[in-house]
Amino acid sequence: MKRIADSTVRRLSVYLRFLEDSVTHGVRTISSQELARRGGTTSAQVRKDLSFFGSFGKRGLGYPAAELTASLRDILGLDREWRVIIIGAGKIGTALAQYHGFRQRGFDIIAVYDADARKIGSKWDGLVVRDIREVERDVPQELPDIAVLTVPSEEAQAVAERLVGAGIEGILNFAPVQLKLPAHITVRNVNMAMELEGLSYALTNRERSGEAQ
Amino acid sequence: MKRIADSTVRRLSVYLRFLEDSVTHGVRTISSQELARRGGTTSAQVRKDLSFFGSFGKRGLGYPAAELTASLRDILGLDREWRVIIIGAGKIGTALAQYHGFRQRGFDIIAVYDADARKIGSKWDGLVVRDIREVERDVPQELPDIAVLTVPSEEAQAVAERLVGAGIEGILNFAPVQLKLPAHITVRNVNMAMELEGLSYALTNRERSGEAQ
DNA sequence: CTGAGCTTGTGAATTGATTCACAAAGTAGT
DNA sequence: ACTACTTTGTGAATCAATTCACAAGCTCAG
Structure with missing residues (x-):
């Protein structure tokens, strides 16, 4: 095909x-x-x-x-459940973990991880924030399909490599960096800064740029 | 050009x-x-x-x-400050309002709006959630450049039309619907469901699909 | 059953984006 | 000043996506 x-x-x-x-x-x-x-x-x-x-x-x-x-x-492959883990319990990660729209659409958030000792152990919505160091142990056991990466840019590449090492094959990356990973890993980027800058460009150069839609 | x-x-x-x-x-x-x-x-x-x-x-x-x-x-038009309002104080809206990365990059969040009486008046980070009905009064006064739309899908089109009526010309739309607005309005869409479904497709049909990046 | 009226499915044409490939312009070492 | 080596800037070629345009298939009214 x-x-x-x-x-x-x-x-x-x-x-x-x-x-x-x-x-x-x-x-x-x-x-x-x-x-x-x-x-x-x-x-x-x-x-x-x-x-x-x-x-x-x-x-x-x-x-x-x-x-x-x-x-x-x-x-689209939506005739099954997808198991999702969220890496990074910051503002965005937390919001996503609590957002029920995903579960409704078949994306089941099974765990949240963070490196910050102050966040580990805290609980939202039935999910306890786990220590990122446990990811290598958990992934082979719980077999999540997709990791949502909401860690700071500086750490994104290293964390992504650990996830891939643990067996993750799909990543939704919120960090504004281009991840370099083996070809068989599927990555999608959501980059809010990029979107805002796109708006900035369009609003600044209204005559040149087409209406993005 | x-x-x-x-x-x-x-x-x-x-x-x-x-x-x-x-x-x-x-x-x-x-x-x-x-x-x-x-x-x-x-x-x-x-x-x-x-x-x-x-x-x-x-x-x-x-x-x-x-x-x-x-x-x-x-x-990119980043040699100025952009004034941003957030519409919808739900999970995503709240996270964005509290996220300081935007301000750092020149996107200054000046207000948050919601329609829910229980949310109006609550305060985060120095920002009081305002009544959406005030938007028609505030926009011509405070002249925000960009509205970030994080309201439920059903309401997105109607709210967007109100924003345009009030004078907004740039919208960052988080609702998974295609907004129909006059051609001079610039819209960018961030659609998390779409990204997850893209991952789902890619993981399901690994041989057919290229590695999205 | 026939004819008017829609709407799909799809090659062909067109438009748009990316990659190639190389002349031109620079650096650095001797 | 000359040679070997880099790297830009850009037409031309290629590759990819969208739009056109129309035959073929289906519905419905009479």
Whole structure:
């Protein structure tokens, strides 16, 4: 199968969110045009995106909402639970640990780690903050799939390497540094500073830059 | 001037972070190769990115670190303070409000708003949570540049429209919906669910998908 | 059953981003 | 001053993503 572009996967995620919404509102069938309108793209793009994975619609009618929802969940690998650990019990890490939206979407936060003795042992929401030194022992036992990295930039690379050593293969990195890890490790970056600076650039050079969306 | 790609602006932001770091460590000069290594890209890409904005290096030597830092800050519009308001005092909003990294980088959080009477009036870090209904009065007075939107999905579109009506032109949207706003408004989306689902896809289809970075 | 009206699925065309490759310009050692 | 070595800046070539455009398939009304 052909390599699927990152941008396509992102859009599938957006379509899925709207589809789930539509299904709970009783919508039976939905056109590429409607999906495009809600996803901020074009109908041709929607059809192309879906066509990489198969043929889901009926000509003249559109896509069956419930079936397409199930197919997208399947394609995205959301037909299972993902076990997530959070590394770094700072402001962002804490907020994420307490945010219930993830669990709802199948991402189950099973543990939080930190290096700071003052934080270790404290409890939120049934989760006790563990010592980061335990990660090498815990990961082979509890087999988390994804680590969310919310440690200071200086430590991000070293901590990431430890996680990989312990057996983690997927990392959601909040530190504003580019992690250098073996090729088989999947990394996604969330970089708030970058987003704000993107806004700063766009607002400063309004005529040059297109409207980011 | 030619339209600059979003991906280019993102990379400039990454280069800038590393350059600032280098300057504080006393580095005087830096090559496109070194910037590429740290930014997770290629030297040709670095040179191309910079070439859109001018000629900053010396052949045979590289780029003067301090000067390039200043130029990038200038290009990105970081030679000023940006006034930021946070809408939504939930888990994420609260964490962002208390996170000092933004202020350090020139993004000054001047207010937090919420609709929930139980939250209004509570105080963090010198910031009192204000009633969202006051936003129409405050914005024309205090002239914030950017609104960070951390309200539930269902409310995001309506709240965004109110913000635009009040005079906001830049929005950092954390709600997993595509906002539909006038073309002159700049929107950036941070969508954690999308990132996690991207990881889920990549981990599920390891052979098909490239390593996202 | 027929014709008008939608909407999908998809090659082809286009537009956009990245990589190549090299001349030009500099450094440093002798 | 000359040679060997670096590194930038940039057109040209390549690779990738999006948009176009239309045949084919389906619905529905009469």
